[in-house]
Amino acid sequence: MTPHAADLQDRFALAQKMATEAGAVALAHFNARERLVIETKADPHDVVSIADREVEDLIRTRIAAAFPGDAILGEEYGVSSGTSEYTWVIDPIDGTSPFVNGMPTWCISIAALRGEEIAIGVIYVPCNDELYAAADGMGAALNGKTLKLDGSRTIRNAVTGIGANNHVTPATVASIVEKLLDAGGNFIRNGSGALMLAYVAAGRLVGYYEPYMHAWDCMAGYCLVKEAGGWHHPFPVKGDGLTKGSPVLAAATGAVNDLRAIAGL
Structure with a gap:
């Protein structure tokens, strides 16, 4: 394995580990959401809670410990610069409105760019324990099962x-x-x-x-x-x-x- 491929593999493994760890933290907040303090952003439907910030803090801490030279862009805390070719792009809880209203359609979203190319994509859905994971040239999987799209599906026979x-x-x-x-x-x-x-x-x-x-x-x-x-x-x-x-x-x-x-x- 080339150093380039090893760098990607190491970050891919970290992304999956972070997603499930962050998901457990978010799920604990979800199950006790009556205690959350909810704030609004641009409009009453654009909301944020301490859960979003705690999850992003966790992910940023894990990245900084493993790859201190990587840049990070997160929804809650913006951009931190880096010295490597990698930039992490994270949404600690996508679907905060469903989250605070008790619906299961929210997730942890973690991506990494290598230069200008999307190299890693991991999405974890805590309520369903579903881990979607993909990396450049490695395919995509859901809980380890390979995902391959059907070209016969159209807007008229699917949703x-x-x-x-x-x-x-x-x-x-x-x-x-x-x-x-x-x-x-x-x-x-x-x-x-x-x-x-x-x-x-x-x-x-x-x-x-x-x-x-x-x-x-x-x-x-x-x-x-x-x-x-x-x-x-x-x-x-x-x-x-x-x-x-x-x-x-x-x-x-x-x-x-x-x-x-x-x-x-």
Whole structure:
């Protein structure tokens, strides 16, 4: 094994270990959520709790101990610079609104970029004990079982995930839904973009589209979809692009053209 491959393997192993450890911490808070102090961010539906911050602290601490030269971008604490070619991109709890409202559709999302390429994607769903894991050239798996997408699935014989937030107008969301339904498709929204991207990689959804999403919400899912044989719209990572929002679209091959037309991408 080359040093380059060994570096990736070591970080991939750490990502999976961190995800399950962080998931246990988050699940303990979830099961005692009546004691959580909830704060709002940009709007009443954009919330954060001590659980989010504690989980991100844990992940940052583990990364700093194992790979002190790596940069880290996290939803709660922003960017810390590094000296290596790796940048970790983490969402401590994606789906905080479902989390604080007692729904199981939330997850821990951990990704790592090597240069400008997504090299690692790990998503852990504590309520279901599901670990989605992928690394560049190593494929994607769910709890150790290889994930491979079915190219015969389309928007008309499968379900598409749709995301929305305060960055997107209600009219825009309504237009997306209308176009998808007019094309013969159907949709769900479960409150976690990262989890719905994992569902695309697992073949549970045929695609996922959100007009505006941050890197910490989508990087791990993008890696999973790519390694499972799907396609994703590029996310801008050069310069300060990684810290800004972008349209996010990922799909199995049979749904790509339809969803790109619906999204205008």
